[in-house]
Amino acid sequence: MNPYYKDYSAYLAERFPGVKVQKISVNAGLGCPNRDGTIGTGGCIYCDNSSFTPAYCMAGDDVAIQLEKGKDFFSHKYPEMKYLAYFQSFTGTYSQGVEELRVLYDKAIAIPDVVGLIIGTRPDTLPDEVIDLLSEINDRLPVIVEIGVETSDNDTLRLINRNHTWSDVVSAVRRLSGRGIDVGVHLIAGLPGENMERTLQSVRDVCRLPISTIKIHQLQVIRGTLLHKAISQGKINIEPYTLEQYLKLCIMIIEEVPRHIAIERFLASAPPQMVVAPQWGIKNYEFVNKLRSILARKNL
Numbered sequence: 177m178n179p180y181y182k183d184y185s186a187y188l189a190e191r192f193p194g195v196k197v198q199k200i201s202v203n204a205g206l207g208c209p210n211r212d213g214t215i216g217t218g219g220c221i222y223c224d225n226s227s228f229t230p231a232y233c234m235a236g237d238d239v240a241i242q243l244e245k246g247k248d249f250f251s252h253k254y255p256e257m258k259y260l261a262y263f264q265s266f267t268g269t270y271s272q273g274v275e276e277l278r279v280l281y282d283k284a285i286a287i288p289d290v291v292g293l294i295i296g297t298r299p300d301t302l303p304d305e306v307i308d309l310l311s312e313i314n315d316r317l318p319v320i321v322e323i324g325v326e327t328s329d330n331d332t333l334r335l336i337n338r339n340h341t342w343s344d345v346v347s348a349v350r351r352l353s354g355r356g357i358d359v360g361v362h363l364i365a366g367l368p369g370e371n372m373e374r375t376l377q378s379v380r381d382v383c384r385l386p387i388s389t390i391k392i393h394q395l396q397v398i399r400g401t402l403l404h405k406a407i408s409q410g411k412i413n414i415e416p417y418t419l420e421q422y423l424k425l426c427i428m429i430i431e432e433v434p435r436h437i438a439i440e441r442f443l444a445s446a447p448p449q450m451v452v453a454p455q456w457g458i459k460n461y462e463f464v465n466k467l468r469s470i471l472a473r474k475n476l
């Protein structure tokens with residue numbers, strides 16, 4: 177048990193009592209409305225979806241096949257493990273119609289030992305009929321919706337080409353939570369034009385909403401993204417945090433987050449060959465250990 181903040185394993189233990197659960201990422205090939213012109217083109221300036229898609233999760237494979245492959249990957253070590261199908265890649269609620277989503281989610285639920293769904297999406301891609309479907313599934317087994325928020329500042333959202341606003345976030349979180357669906361939010365620290373105080377403001381803003389989890393990570397400049405190009409051309413200037421600065425920020429974030437909200441992670445870890453900056457060369461568990469030893473030293 178982590179005594180310093182509510183971590184994700186504590187949240188999962190509450191949500192799935194008595195069982196050990198593991199996420200399996202699936203790439204349902206749903207695409208992204210911020211790339212195909214439906215909402216915007218070009219995508220968010222930092223985005224290279226392949227940087228956070230695990231190797232076992234190949235687009236083109238059926239969702240059921242991906243889940244079976246993921247189970248093979250994990251079940252050798254823990255045969256008693258149960259699984260959460262994680263629609264992580266691109267926008268997990270974006271489709272030609274709600275029936276397409278129903279078929280995909282049903283395929284995932286039908287896999288033995290899948291005990292819940294986690295669906296990553298944008299706040300503006302959750303029409304009422306999709307929320308109705310998620311609520312219907314949530315009556316049978318837990319559904320958690322992870323919303324990409326990134327920041328609560330509309331100017332930054334414009335700059336990074338998110339093509340949604342903070343009020344879209346507020347509306348999506350309230351409509352999901354009002355139907356009893358757990359909501360997680362995703363934030364990025366160190367976005368262009370944002371200092372530590374602005375990131376902390378985003379943390380405070382999301383914590384005022386009815387959310388269950390927060391995932392936050394440092395901005396990573398991924399090779400070949402629009403962000404990388406804009407920096408190379410001198411159109412955007414960022415000063416990536418040093419590891420020490422980012423640790424300090426994470427301590428301040430922990431102090432802001434109420435204890436009923438779990439902090440899922442603090443570190444993005446795209447494959448090192450894809451990352452231009454920052455290059456800290458640290459693994460997630462090493463980062464968490466450093467963070468905990470600082471918290472212990474400070475007696476927080």
Ligand code: SF4
Nearest residue numbers: 208210219220223266
């Ligand atoms: S971060 Fe998400 S919304 Fe933005 S371009 Fe990538 S997949 Fe689309």
